[in-house]
Amino acid sequence: MTVGLTHYLVTSSLLFCLGLFGVLTRRNAVAILMGIELMLNAGNINLIAFNRYVAPGAVSGQIFALVIITLAACEAAVGLALVMAAYRSLETIHVDEINLMKW
């Protein structure tokens, strides 16, 4: 039995769901960002796997993966800057305690 496209898709979907679980259940803002990184990684596996199996002649999937890695880095930078700002003004980074806008 050889490894095919479906194998990669199964692994990536499991990774995606784990990331989703992390995003939905964590109360630490940094941990939520970690969950998002897992989900982005899962998406990248899909892109590269489709590139390899569906359109092996092109490099589009890899280009998109590189762009997503770039966006993930930007997202982490800005997101963590927000976490730092929240921590400095509210002294907490737990999302269930940040409720200034709630009433």
Place this chain on the structure above:
Amino acid sequence: MGELAAFVILSAVILVPAVIVVTSRNIVRSALSLVPTFLGVTGLYVMLHAEFVAGIQVLIYAGAITVLILFVIMLTEGGSGTMVRQVTGQVPLGAMAATWLAFLILVTLSRTQWPVAAGPPPQYSVQGIGTAFLTNYVLIFEVTSLVLLISLVGAIVIARREE
């Protein structure tokens, strides 16, 4: 046979630490568990012959993003973060949603016939990616630098406020 074994090992290297990432009570352990996950994904990229992306994955994810996350943990919660509750009250809901989504995706996967191309495995090179970036995808290439600029400016503005 060897390929399947490698795939199973790499999937385990990805998924087991990923479970620790989303469940560990210790936030630093969660963050450090990201590293094996990212390295396992690197392995999958290699199995898919995307060597350049694999190198970038190690450089950016393992070498830069994890470091950034660790920095923020150490600057905010540090040691105290290991003692407090790390999950909200949404655990059952989140578990249900994630399981349901996984189920949905797996069912879809089992029913879909992908248009898999035949032929020998491709050989990708850095040169190919460079050429693609500088010709067909030149707009993406230039816009990326704008995105980087904007996120740099934005992050500096946010992080430096009230100093």
Place this chain on the structure above:
Amino acid sequence: MPWLLEILKAIGLAVLVFTFLAVVGAMYGVYLERKISGWIQARIGPKHVGPYGLLQTIADTVKLLQKEHITPRRADAMIFNTAPLIVAVAALLDWVVIPFGTAFGRVLVVRDLNIGVLYFTAMASITVIGILAAGWSSNNKYALLGGLRSASQMISYEIPLALGILWVAMVAGTLSTVGIVEAQRGGWFLFKVPPLGLLAAVLFLAAATAEVNRVPFDLPEAESELVAGYFAEYTGMRFALFQLGEYGEMFGMAALGSVLFFGGWLEPNLPAWLWVALGLAALGVAAFIRFSALRTVYLLRPILSLATLGVVLCAVMALGVAFGRAPVLPSLLWFFVKMFALVFFLMWMRWTYPRLRLDQLLNLSWKVLLPAGLINLLLTGFLLTVAR
């Protein structure tokens, strides 16, 4: 089963490279460091264990094997134990792409990866995680401060390092380390597109020194203020693993430097008269130091020994070239000569420059090296495409 055979081969090579790192890199690296420090400070250095103290560091290793491991109270034991492994293994992985020379018509390199130099920087960047993990898990204020400092220093200098390497990749047109060495058959990259090659080499060397946390960029360890920084709490063999990682990384950087700018294993292709001239120059330097009042300046002792070695080397090369026997010396020897010259340079710097302050260090990286590296790349790009 071709893959089983490859795995067996890989295991053999891994054991070989690890032994090389542990013996040449860590044990004799430390010996060399102590000996050279001794010379420069008008001491003799290790001399009691074995002839010329050659067995000193082996004795040290045996001693370290019997030392108790102490895990501090309330430290995170799991991370505390894993951190030295990360640093040591990252240093070992660097060596996969270093070409040692040629023998029997093939290049002596573990694997010639297509993305060689990118791979090297990627593996070097993993060290930062090990350092942060060590600093955090020790539950020690010095260790955490040292870890954070070290990490911010290493990440600051990763970019100039990459820019120096990229310059070489531009000129060579490839990322493979073997390809880069082969592209230097016409001359070292140090002298390509003068003076930009020199600038790239300076960028690389400065950044590499900072990456391996050596003086003048040794703030993370700073024995005198942070009591060795992130590994303050590590004892016995765990400490030795950090040392192994550090020296492995240092030798790796020196090896990469020789590959990138000094032609790797290639023999310099110079005419006989130039070898004679170089030999005479070295002889002149050696004689001047030996027979003038300068002989009492111990800082110059290493130069004296280097010049003497240079005279011998140049004499052999001049004779060989004159009798038309090029390549005269085995490629492996050239690689080691260049690598050890760079290692020696790093050790010499340690006793020549004072430690930088943190703000000076970061200014140097972000305000000098980074713009200089980017402008260097653009200028080279301009010269090689538009201006041609």
Place this chain on the structure above:
Amino acid sequence: MPKVVVDWLYVGVFAVVGIVLTVIPLVVVWLLAPRLSLPQKQLTYESGVIPFGQAWAQFNVRYYLFALIFVVFDVEVIYLYPWATVFRDLGAFAFYEMLVFLVILFVGLIYAWRKGALEWV
């Protein structure tokens, strides 16, 4: 097997063998070395003063700023690698593309510089 896979198989094996070989001396130590746990021994080293409070003190936000700028420029560097290998074949056009790319990032660097994000005070 394709070259890429074999290359990285070696990398993987190196990582595993490296871990095994670094664990071996630790096992030897575990067998040879004495183990005597005293509370004083487990104190962290703070120049002889008995440690107080938590090690996890508050650190300067500047550490984060440098990490942030690092991530952005590290990402920029990944686009330089493919460019560096092909710019000669593509000629002047590729050079101008990279010029635009780098000038935009230079603006970011100058912004960070002017805003004092590169100062360590």
